[in-house]
Amino acid sequence: MDFALPDEVEVLRQKVRGFVESELLPLEADPESYGEHENIAEPLLERMRETAKSAGLWAPQMPVDRGGLGLNVQAMAAFYEAANHSIFGPVCFNCAAPDDGNMMLLEKVARDDQKRRWLQPIVDGKVRSSFAMTEPAPGGGSDPSMIRTTAERDGDLWRISGRKWFITGAQAATHFILVARTSDDTRKGLTAFLFHRDDPNWQIVRRIPIMGPEEHGGHCELVFDGLEIPDENRLMEVGDGLKATQIRLGTARLTHCMRWLGLAQRAIRIARDYVEEREAFGMKLAERESVQMQLGEAAMRIEIGRLLTMRAAWTLDQGDKARKQISMAKIEVADALHQAVDTAIQLNGARGYSKDTILEWIYRYARQARLVDGASEVHKTVLNRFLQQEGQEFWRWGV
Template sequence: MDFSLSPEIEDYRQRVRSFVEREILPVEADRSNWDEHENIGHAALERLRSKAKAEGLWSLQMPKERGGQGLPLVGMAACYEEMNRSIFGPVCFNSAAPDDGNMMVLNKIGTDAQKERWLQPIIDGKVRSAFAMTEPHPGGGSDPSMMKTVAERKGDRWVIKGRKWYITGAGEAEHFIVIARTSDDARKGLTAFLFYKDQPGWEIVRRIPIMGPEEHGGHCELIFDGLEIPDENVLMNIGDGLKVTQIRLGPARLTHCMRWTGLAKRSLEIAGEYVKERDSFGTKLAEHEGVQWLLGEAAMQIEIGRLLVMKAANELDRGGFARKEVSMAKVQVADTLFKAVDTAIQLCGARGYSKDTVLEWIYRYARQAKLVDGASEVHKMVLSRSYLSEGDRFWSWS
């Protein structure tokens, strides 16, 4: 098995790495560039986005004919990892969630008219987007069959009523995908709809406070009370909502893992630099056996996560579903990110716990990794079902 990157992908990877080092890390280091939610402020973001476009590093995941760079998922894995060496990296390249996943699903299944109207402005960086699926109890979360938001046919329109919450980016989004129930059919009961921010019949109730730093637009609670949507804004067909979520969430989960790997590596980078310089009991911390065990274990887990991500990316590029590969990567990398930053804080001591480094930012952010896009326990259930169904074929090489 050849894990080397093609010359084209390696070139993109090196250029992304150089851009992060040269342009983004200095902006990250200056707290005046941060907004009130501990993300990069809009003025600094727009400057960096313009530079990324000028250097041909914009929207790596989108087709070249739409202004992207046309990289496969394997190429995205290598580059997204480099982007998230900075806590602010992915959004500067238009590769941050939820826009990233929304662009990929619209590009894959949208009609030509929908791509022009709903996708292209996101690719161009003119608007942000959100994906509205999760609901408060007793509605749908990891189990979409519990969804309570409904869309009823009235004349030539679909009228949506219900409630969603923890909708990432909704506070600044202009383009939305919402999943609603259109029948009681177990497999064909959900439908995906597209709508604009300024349409009547819905509102943002609140931006929900969270323990960690927030994406632009936060995580919001939404109420739908008569939002009207025409047939032309149905994504795929009526009853295909579950299929839309499956098409979107698989690659989106994997791109989370790509970015989280970058944050895990950054955590060890900070810790590694510190223990090589810090003296303790007459020698450098890096010479202590206990320190070496901690660093070695975290580094090994990161590499395991990278290999799982690449295996899943390769399977998706080949046209496979990669369900179990994505689930394995999601569990492994979520755990690894938390372990890596926890290890880094432990090794850096009070400095790691303080705001003198970005470790405490990454630590608070990392806790969500085990929850978003399917809790780790749900993915382990998926893996269990796969194993019980496949037996020894679970470990097939092809």
């Protein structure tokens, strides 16, 4: 097993790290860099996106002929981790959720004419997008089969009725991917559609307040009251909505892990810088065994998460769906992120709990990691299902 990155990927990783250090980290310390919802302010974001494009660090997940870097999933893991050493990194490089997952889905399954209309503007950074799947109870959440939003066909049109919520980025999105019910079939009852912000007969009824800082466009509740979508804007075949969801969420869950690893490392870096300077009771905090054990354990958990993430990335690159590997990475990295930032806040004391560092921002953001794209408990049941099916082969090597 070779754990070394290819030379060209390591060069790219170092380039991303350099960009983050010189261009993005200084911005985090300036209150003027932030918008109303605690993310990078729009005018500054547009400027930094142009800077990233000029540096050749744009859309790492997209093919070169579409304006991206054409990275495989393993190379993406190295890029995304380095990018999220800054809280502003992913969105500046156009590899932030939800656009990231939406672009990958459209690139894999959309027709060429759909890619020109719905995908390319997202890749170019001209518009943002959103994925409308999750619904209020008793509708679909971690279990898409419970989706109640309906799409009824009328000739060449589909008429949409229902409600969605916690739709990330909706308030800032122009292009939407919608999953709705088209039949009662257990496996083939859902279909995916594309629609535009300006289409009539739907609305955002509220931007849901959350405890953490928000992605651009927030997390919104949507109501559909007869939205009409032409059949030409159907994504994949009728009944392929669950398949589209699985295709999107598979790699998107893993790219969350890639980014969270960068945040976790950033938290530990802040902690290390502090304990190496701070003296109490006649010695540096870094010299205390209790501090060393906390940092050592957090570092180990991050490394476990990195190995699981890269194993899942390698599995995807072999053409496997990597559901088992992604679930393991999702569980472990979510926990590792929370432990890292919690440790960093504890070691920084009141300073860590204040807004004098970025730790409190990361801490609030980190809590969602065990919920988004499937709660940790759901992924653990997925692993148990694989264990029941595979038995001792659960631990086999290879794909």
